[in-house]
Amino acid sequence: MLIDKGYTKVRPLAGGLDGWIDAGFPVQDVA
Amino acid sequence: MTLDQLPEGIGIAGSGPAYHGNVGRRLHRRNLRLDGGGLVSRRASPSHYHSRVHSLVHYVLVYGVSLIFINVLLEQLGAPVPAVPALIVAGALSRDGKMSSTNILLAAIAASLIADYMWFLLGRRYGYRILRTLCRISLSPDSCVRDTEARFERWGLKSLLIAKFIPGFSTVAPPLAGASGRGTLAFVIYDGIGALIWAGAAVAAGRAFHRAIDRLLAALENLGGWALVVIGCLLAVLIAVKWAQRIHFLRQLRLARIEPRELKAMLDRGEFPVVIDVRTPGARKHNPRAIPNAILVHMDDVATQLGDVAPHTEVVLYCT
Numbered sequence: 001m002l003i004d005k006g007y008t009k010v011r012p013l014a015g016g017l018d019g020w021i022d023a024g025f026p027v028q029d030v031a
Numbered sequence: 032m033t034l035d036q037l038p039e040g041i042g043i044a045g046s047g048p049a050y051h052g053n054v055g056r057r058l059h060r061r062n063l064r065l066d067g068g069g070l071v072s073r074r075a076s077p078s079h080y081h082s083r084v085h086s087l088v089h090y091v092l093v094y095g096v097s098l099i100f101i102n103v104l105l106e107q108l109g110a111p112v113p114a115v116p117a118l119i120v121a122g123a124l125s126r127d128g129k130m131s132s133t134n135i136l137l138a139a140i141a142a143s144l145i146a147d148y149m150w151f152l153l154g155r156r157y158g159y160r161i162l163r164t165l166c167r168i169s170l171s172p173d174s175c176v177r178d179t180e181a182r183f184e185r186w187g188l189k190s191l192l193i194a195k196f197i198p199g200f201s202t203v204a205p206p207l208a209g210a211s212g213r214g215t216l217a218f219v220i221y222d223g224i225g226a227l228i229w230a231g232a233a234v235a236a237g238r239a240f241h242r243a244i245d246r247l248l249a250a251l252e253n254l255g256g257w258a259l260v261v262i263g264c265l266l267a268v269l270i271a272v273k274w275a276q277r278i279h280f281l282r283q284l285r286l287a288r289i290e291p292r293e294l295k296a297m298l299d300r301g302e303f304p305v306v307i308d309v310r311t312p313g314a315r316k317h318n319p320r321a322i323p324n325a326i327l328v329h330m331d332d333v334a335t336q337l338g339d340v341a342p343h344t345e346v347v348l349y350c351t
Contacts (some may be wrong), residue, residue, distance in 0.1 A: 013288070013347055017318065025291060025295050027322060028323045
């Protein structure tokens, strides 16, 4: 969808949010 | 159907108690005889039967319900063993009075409920992580966690009524119901009705097209032992094609993905890509954390939200 809009550098994050958290990187509370 | 449940007067043709061991002796006790390749009664002439049941179908008749149960159980547990063809054949045999459609449906529903309830409990215990595991083993690469989440949030437990008709969603919906904290009783009711609709449709299709299926079975029977080889080869080709599609899909995805450490390094270097959290509201409620400065937006609104962002900007999307 984004690529169709002309965005050329669109990448999904491997492992999603779980992968980010498992890697020990910081998160913020969005509740 | 077990052997003891075979209708009185129906037996296995082409064999006898002398060389068929327990099966033959059990048939003999039930006043059944085995003649020249068809299922016949010792009291009835073969001409009473419009179609003879061939040896290939014997085991389906004798162990049919157990086979249906195992087939559906394996499929619902996630194994790439399609159960619909077996249900259709069983439906055709039930139309001919050779199997009980009630027993077929009960076996399919029971197997489905057992497998789905196991996934439901795993979803309840391990939450959304179990979905990621499921997507990894699934042979349907087009279904991702986010899509199934969105579908489930839109329809709720009602989605279980049609889940088994949607490739990929069938196995993912039960753990999703568990992960989203749905009640056990409601889950069992909706899932049971869904299993009934799904298995009932396949059995009904088999009953409707029983003549064509009988002809197919007869053709397979003519192939003799090669029939099993043909069926096995077709199944192997089906799995191989799906597996190849999945490998290709994963390879493409791997090339396009950004690793967490790479994103962290970009942020640390002061390069600020646009990070977008495209999780569903339910997933955010389940895990109310996000990558710092990420934009929380629904997938359908992403393009609108990025209206002012230059096209050459690095965009990173993530879900659960």
